[in-house]
Amino acid sequence: MASNTSDVFLYNPTTGESKRIPDVPEYLRSSSSVTWSWFSYGFGFDPLTNDYKVVKFNVDNDNYVYSLKKDSWRRICNIPCRRVYSRTSVELNGAIHWISLISGGESPKVVTAFDLNTEKLRHMPLPDLTEECDHIYGGYTVGTVKGRLCVVSWCFEMHDVIWVMNEYGVGSSWSKIRIGVSYCQVMIPLCSTRNDEEVFLLINKDLVLYYFERNTWRSVKIRGVESGKLQHANTYVESLISPNSYGLQR
Template sequence: MPMAMMVNNSSYGCKLPREIIEEIVLRLDAKSVTRFKCVSKSWLSRISDPSFMSCHHKRQVPRTLLGLQFLDDVLGINEDCGMLCSFRSSENFHEISSKVFPIYKLRRENMAMAFVGSHYGVICWVDKIHNCVYLWNPTIEKHKKLPPSPYTPSEPGSFSPLLTLYGFGYEPLTNDFKVVAACGGKDTETRKCSNFFQTCEQVSLYSLNSNSWKTMVMPDLFSSDQDYDSTMLRIFPINGTASVVVSGSIHWPITIVRPQLRQENLVKVYSDGVVAFDLSSEQFKLINPPSSLNNEVFYVRSIYNLCGCLSLLTSPSYLLSCIEIWVMKKYGVSNSWTKHISLDLVDRSLPSSPRNTFQPLGVLHNGNLLLESRYRGTLAFYDPRSDSGRLQNVCPWEQVFYFATYAESIFLS
């Protein structure tokens, strides 16, 4: 029913209270809600109110968002390839809708888009070739190109000795989307990105409210450990992992390389952890992994927001088919880490064959594991509650580059 009829439907002898009308509108999909902005100035003002937008977002059904690569002959797009966002049911994984990032439709030159993160219905992308950051609400098909970061070359293809790691999140107290850009360098031995999150490194912060960047100084997060010289640390972001927002903070998984003296020899000791950035206080902090893992050699494969809690997916270095999921029950309290799942994928009742070996792609918001075959186009679910799995075929030309939990919103409208 059109909003005007709902507000004052005298011809049918009824007039719904404004509270009931708003309750109905909050349950509608994002596209329908944005159309109601045309009803009147009062409804435009109400729907544009941050509290209304936030309430609407919280009432939307969480979906699973997959980033898939496609070829131009599949969708009839002129680029050689692009990124398709596929929105799927978290229960049966059926596709609900799909969207192509609109910049792909406008450009013909090469692009190297990387997924930064998703929060409050908005997705953050970075084009590494053209040094551009974008915010995109795929539901209402609105996007915004951000101005260049202070530490990023403004000209496409310009050489820069700095490498940038991005994070993205929404701060509800100020109704502001923020993007963090932390600069690092390249390790001369491994040729990987390193030296992130160390003292005096260059950090910039974008605010959508002001549509501008400001510079910050990175604090020394590792100064409390006196067993080594913190200036000799090497910090590597874990490849292929997007930032995750939990309890109002952006999080990145990292690998820390500490030089230690053993029997008069300097050796490298590897350990994993998490760096967080509080969106409200705009302060960085270090989150340590579960203390029970300190005596083991393990990998943090990825991080998640599981039912509002920070979660780690880890594996021992000697057996990657064995995985554990750790959940921080009380945010920021190290002794609140609890082991949620421990299993060996080889021994579980997964829809596998001698040719299909599944590795964890991520943890869905309902606690199920999403697994990916080493052969493209095949995914599987594993439900730890029933200890069972099921196969889910994806189109054979597609390759999963990232996944996230997504719920519709009307932000950026």
């Protein structure tokens, strides 16, 4: 999430190259654009079109998708989300996932999935998080565990549960995993190891490696980052593709 004065860059950590994403052109913006104060971005790769895409969600249903291959923005209409609820997003099964607020309904908070190929949005129900905590202050984050979509809730009380969607897209398949490390405020599952026996977790600005079978964990230090100073982390697939010449490589 960023203010409307922020620049956005695509960055390849392998090559060190970056590309500034152009602003949404004036002719695409609606009249409500002048009232924007906060918005959220998502990023992912569409293997069917071999294209990298950036999605920009704003208040008042002003939403846009940027194609790196075409180096242009397109407006997305008819997405029934009042706002993106969480700052975190995760790409899985060819879609970018957030926690969102929708208009109406008994459960206004849902998992939203933006399909990078069809550029359509679908909603998936959250698990019954009140079973774990009914604290009115707090939020939710999405992540992946063992290649599956997961959700965690946070507030200023201690938690030790990760909710995992065992069958993608099926709301009744949510189940909870109780882990041997407690957290408050923010915990984000980042990725599992190749054998799915461990998972990297970002817990309260520190990186942790959790071992499922042994129910133990250890802190992971990152060179140049002080303990308790890690604001955000994500995973990426190494590539030699240049973000500045990608559209010319077709």
